[in-house]
Amino acid sequence: MHxxxxxxxxxxxxxxxxxxxxxxxxxxxxxxxxxxxxxMNGAERVIPVSTVEELKSHAGRHLIAAERDGIKLxxxxxxxxxxxxxxxxxxxxxxxxxxxxxxxxxxxxxQCRNAAAGSFLNLSALCRWLEEGNRDAxxxxxxxxxxxxxxxxxxxxxxxxxxxxxxxxxxxxxxxxAAMDLWSLAKNDLPGYIRKAAQNxxxxxxxAADTIPYCHTIDLTDIVPVYxxxxxxxx
Amino acid sequence: MHxxxxxxxxxxxxxxxxxxxxxxxxxxxxxxxxxxxxxMNGAERVIPVSTVEELKSHAGRHLIAAERDGIKLxxxxxxxxxxxxxxxxxxxxxxxxxxxxxxxxxxxxxQCRNAAAGSFLNLSALCRWLEEGNRDAxxxxxxxxxxxxxxxxxxxxxxxxxxxxxxxxxxxxxxxxAAMDLWSLAKNDLPGYIRKAAQNxxxxxxxAADTIPYCHTIDLTDIVPVYxxxxxxxx
Numbered sequence: 001m002h003x004x005x006x007x008x009x010x011x012x013x014x015x016x017x018x019x020x021x022x023x024x025x026x027x028x029x030x031x032x033x034x035x036x037x038x039x040m041n042g043a044e045r046v047i048p049v050s051t052v053e054e055l056k057s058h059a060g061r062h063l064i065a066a067e068r069d070g071i072k073l074x075x076x077x078x079x080x081x082x083x084x085x086x087x088x089x090x091x092x093x094x095x096x097x098x099x100x101x102x103x104x105x106x107x108x109x110x111q112c113r114n115a116a117a118g119s120f121l122n123l124s125a126l127c128r129w130l131e132e133g134n135r136d137a138x139x140x141x142x143x144x145x146x147x148x149x150x151x152x153x154x155x156x157x158x159x160x161x162x163x164x165x166x167x168x169x170x171x172x173x174x175x176x177x178a179a180m181d182l183w184s185l186a187k188n189d190l191p192g193y194i195r196k197a198a199q200n201x202x203x204x205x206x207x208a209a210d211t212i213p214y215c216h217t218i219d220l221t222d223i224v225p226v227y228x229x230x231x232x233x234x235x
Numbered sequence: 236m237h238x239x240x241x242x243x244x245x246x247x248x249x250x251x252x253x254x255x256x257x258x259x260x261x262x263x264x265x266x267x268x269x270x271x272x273x274x275m276n277g278a279e280r281v282i283p284v285s286t287v288e289e290l291k292s293h294a295g296r297h298l299i300a301a302e303r304d305g306i307k308l309x310x311x312x313x314x315x316x317x318x319x320x321x322x323x324x325x326x327x328x329x330x331x332x333x334x335x336x337x338x339x340x341x342x343x344x345x346q347c348r349n350a351a352a353g354s355f356l357n358l359s360a361l362c363r364w365l366e367e368g369n370r371d372a373x374x375x376x377x378x379x380x381x382x383x384x385x386x387x388x389x390x391x392x393x394x395x396x397x398x399x400x401x402x403x404x405x406x407x408x409x410x411x412x413a414a415m416d417l418w419s420l421a422k423n424d425l426p427g428y429i430r431k432a433a434q435n436x437x438x439x440x441x442x443a444a445d446t447i448p449y450c451h452t453i454d455l456t457d458i459v460p461v462y463x464x465x466x467x468x469x470x
Contacts, residue, residue, distance in 0.1 A: 008243065008383055009247060009250075011246050011247055011250065012244060012246055012247070012381050012382065012383075014381065015244075015246065015380055015381025015382050016381075016382065144409075145250055146247050146249070146250025146251075147247065147250050147251065147408075147409070147410070148243055148247075148409055148410040148413065149409045150409040150412060150413055153409075153413060173382075174379075174382070174383055174384045174385040174388075174432050174437075175382070175383040177385060177431060177432060178383065178385055178388060178413070178417055181416070181417060181420055182413055182416060182417075184420075185416055185419075185420070196412060197409050197412060202409075
């Protein structure tokens, strides 16, 4: 039996064991949903970049997607909404990508044995990747600037529940148990459940209202973006 | 309307706004339950002490209650279970108190405008203290070494729900919303709900099985231990 661990925020990353696990970076609104969308539309590679300085070094060579606090950075080609990652713009391209919480989360997950980007868009494929990976699963939520957030936790709960139901995984992790409980409350009306979080300042700030329903659509793709040599690629 | 914020672990404390709030330190298993019990049994003051060195300076002058990873420290008079805080031992005494997660949490909460120790044992009195305090409420869970834990989150949810029902408080905080949802699942069978967490390594380590039912008993006391000048005293 493999174990499932859920970590609700990157600041808690050092408090959990994860080195030998297969990790999933989760930033439902919007980094990992946007990354899945980029690959659905034919992107070649997504390089997660933590700092603005490093990002500038990619300008001219790669497509730049970047935001801070939900606002596109002025030198970036596009911001951080899945709607920008169109086939016309991203097919065949390498994207240098930086967001408030998401890219840091991906770079932490990359310290584990293997790492992937997870979102509702690739939920089932992601769970198959974890099952075939045959290791413990470490689900790392981006949260928001060190704070817990509901949509990432609910998604972690969906993954934990699916893995548990599959029979190869179990958990003794309190955050995984809590996440599964939140998923049990959310699953029959996911848009309605997320709407209560959607009232909050954080979501107004990232101006995500138009992409919330899309980012909570389950299984639009079988692609699992996985981390290899500094970038996410198609599995 | 005042706001409720829930912080699931001390490592996330810097990520939240709390300076002007009335804070509640929450460590259900077992620090804040033991502290409430100490005052129920007549203790005069409880000094939260973070380091073992500082704790040793209290030896001979005060009763020493201390554990690390659930085990009583050898030079301490008693460990960290409510059952040790008997009237015979604690009445009229000042207790120097140090635990793995709880005392650090209390010392962080003490940085807010006012701070109290909360547990199921004083749930209703604690909510009245927050309502009469007439400020935002900041509910700080001890967790376990930087990790989320279920019993602290469920208790934070009970407080948040009671305050919201009272009509003077509202919340836009995702962790408060999640905590209230966990409480809604737990409240009709609290011992049964907590039992699922009780299977885990953490609880085996603190050997808390015998005190879990006691620590989840609601409203045994009207005492609210509040922080003044370096120690908790009766409100």
